[in-house]
Amino acid sequence: MDRGYIYVNKKSFVKNLKYLSQISKKKTCLVVKANAYGHGIKWSVRNAREAGVEWFAVASIDEGVQVKEEFKDSRVLLLAEPSVGQLDNILKNDLDLTVYSDSFIDALIDTGNEYNVHLKIDTGMHRIGCSPDKFDYLFEKINDSNLSLAGICTHFPLADTDKGHTQNSIDLFKNTISNVDIDNLLCHVDNSASTFYNLDESFNMVRIGIAAYGIEISPVESENKLLPTMEIKTRVSNLQHRKKGEAVSYGKAKILDRDSVIATSPIGYGDGYPWNSFPDGHVLVNNKICKLIGRVTMDQILIDVTDINVKVDDEVTVLGKSENGQHEITVTDIAQWNKTIEWEILTNMSRRLERIEIE
Numbered sequence: 001m002d003r004g005y006i007y008v009n010k011k012s013f014v015k016n017l018k019y020l021s022q023i024s025k026k027k028t029c030l031v032v033k034a035n036a037y038g039h040g041i042k043w044s045v046r047n048a049r050e051a052g053v054e055w056f057a058v059a060s061i062d063e064g065v066q067v068k069e070e071f072k073d074s075r076v077l078l079l080a081e082p083s084v085g086q087l088d089n090i091l092k093n094d095l096d097l098t099v100y101s102d103s104f105i106d107a108l109i110d111t112g113n114e115y116n117v118h119l120k121i122d123t124g125m126h127r128i129g130c131s132p133d134k135f136d137y138l139f140e141k142i143n144d145s146n147l148s149l150a151g152i153c154t155h156f157p158l159a160d161t162d163k164g165h166t167q168n169s170i171d172l173f174k175n176t177i178s179n180v181d182i183d184n185l186l187c188h189v190d191n192s193a194s195t196f197y198n199l200d201e202s203f204n205m206v207r208i209g210i211a212a213y214g215i216e217i218s219p220v221e222s223e224n225k226l227l228p229t230m231e232i233k234t235r236v237s238n239l240q241h242r243k244k245g246e247a248v249s250y251g252k253a254k255i256l257d258r259d260s261v262i263a264t265s266p267i268g269y270g271d272g273y274p275w276n277s278f279p280d281g282h283v284l285v286n287n288k289i290c291k292l293i294g295r296v297t298m299d300q301i302l303i304d305v306t307d308i309n310v311k312v313d314d315e316v317t318v319l320g321k322s323e324n325g326q327h328e329i330t331v332t333d334i335a336q337w338n339k340t341i342e343w344e345i346l347t348n349m350s351r352r353l354e355r356i357e358i359e
């Protein structure tokens with residue numbers, strides 16, 4: 001091991017997907033944008049296909065192409081309207097489109113081609129989506145055109161914190177589509193969080209991201225069955241003895257309150273390990289919890305190893321379990337030290353960290 005490694009765990013990932021499909025009782029559309037939440041798009045697609053997943057959601061055409069390269073017959077849904085200049089690319093790569101704006105739908109119709117579209121309704125997220133009172137008009141326009149309506153969808157702003165608010169969005173959605181025969185359409189509204197409580201049978205697909213990668217964030221009690229799919233490890237690359245009163249790393253942000261042994265490990269914010277992990281964060285070295293002792297730098301972190309036996313090349317766990325299983329650092333821990341959300345921690349994990357696939 002030279003710098004840092006991301007270990008992605010196939011068994012845990014496949015188990016999560018199977019468990020999620022068992023509780024949702026619907027098709028899964030796996031969200032693989034942002035390098036599949038840091039796990040690698042191709043790895044995620046390959047293993048999700050083994051778990052029976054056929055649909056994938058992406059944020060960019062390039063991500064969609066990566067899915068298709070791995071499995072040509074996968075269905076891929078682009079989650080927002082691209083620029084009209086990209087329409088040839090969409091056709092060439094056989095991507096389904098999320099649509100919601102009159103002018104974009106007109107531009108699609110003008111091509112004369114049969115694009116697969118999913119009409120998105122804004123039921124409260126207020127980011128993208130047609131307003132409910134425009135739904136009938138756009139629905140008719142699509143149905144009377146060369147376009148092929150594959151699905152109807154919405155997205156929730158508070159699924160992870162407010163079940164009541166989410167229920168209001170669901171009611172609005174159902175009310176909006178009440179005149180539509182949805183038998184041959186995909187209806188997809190849930191993300192990970194709401195999959196744990198929205199068991200509405202009129203919908204037939206869920207768009208799952210973070211839960212597939214082992215992180216459960218939901219306002220409801222659950223069985224806690226998801227398994228982490230990512231671990232990050234690096235090594236001790238340098239050891240130094242420093243005196244009480246000295247400081248290490250940029251900004252001299254902490255003055256040592258005792259004579260200390262400081263380890264350096266080659267991972268930093270340039271790898272996606274976030275800068276704000278200091279001062280609250282820690283890592284695991286030789287089965288012990290060891291605090292960060294100075295600011296995270298672009299390529300290296302500094303760790304207080306005064307109380308343990310350590311030598312250069314010993315393994316350092318940045319995310320995951322200690323070797324003896326007694327301690328664990330979760331994505332949620334790192335997110336809390338950094339006052340951010342788990343999604344940001346995962347999606348920022350850089351391609352500089354080599355991915356190692358664990359079967």
Ligand SMILES: Cc1ncc(COP(=O)(O)O)c(C=O)c1O
Nearest residue numbers: 031079155191192207208209210
């Ligand atoms: C439209 C849409 N659907 C589903 C998801 C998946 O969300 P989660 O990772 O919370 O499951 C996202 C994530 O950003 C999204 O933007």
